[in-house]
Amino acid sequence: VKTLWYRAPEVSLGGDTYGAQTDTWSCGCIFAEMITGRVLFAGKDSSGQLKLVV
Secondary structure (H helix, E strand, C coil): CCCHHHCCHHHHCCCCCCCHHHHHHHHHHHHHHHHHCCCCCCCCCHHHHHHHHC
16 A cells, blocks of 8 residues: 555655565554544654654
């Protein structure tokens, strides 16, 4: 998933390898949003997103 809010940290840091771990991160963010009705990490840009995650 390339959408900023669901992007795995390693992708935001420039990683170009996508695997099950990346998909699992994205699915977890989406499931959290479905349960709470709110975006889990709602950053406005890549650096803001990383700050929220870390």
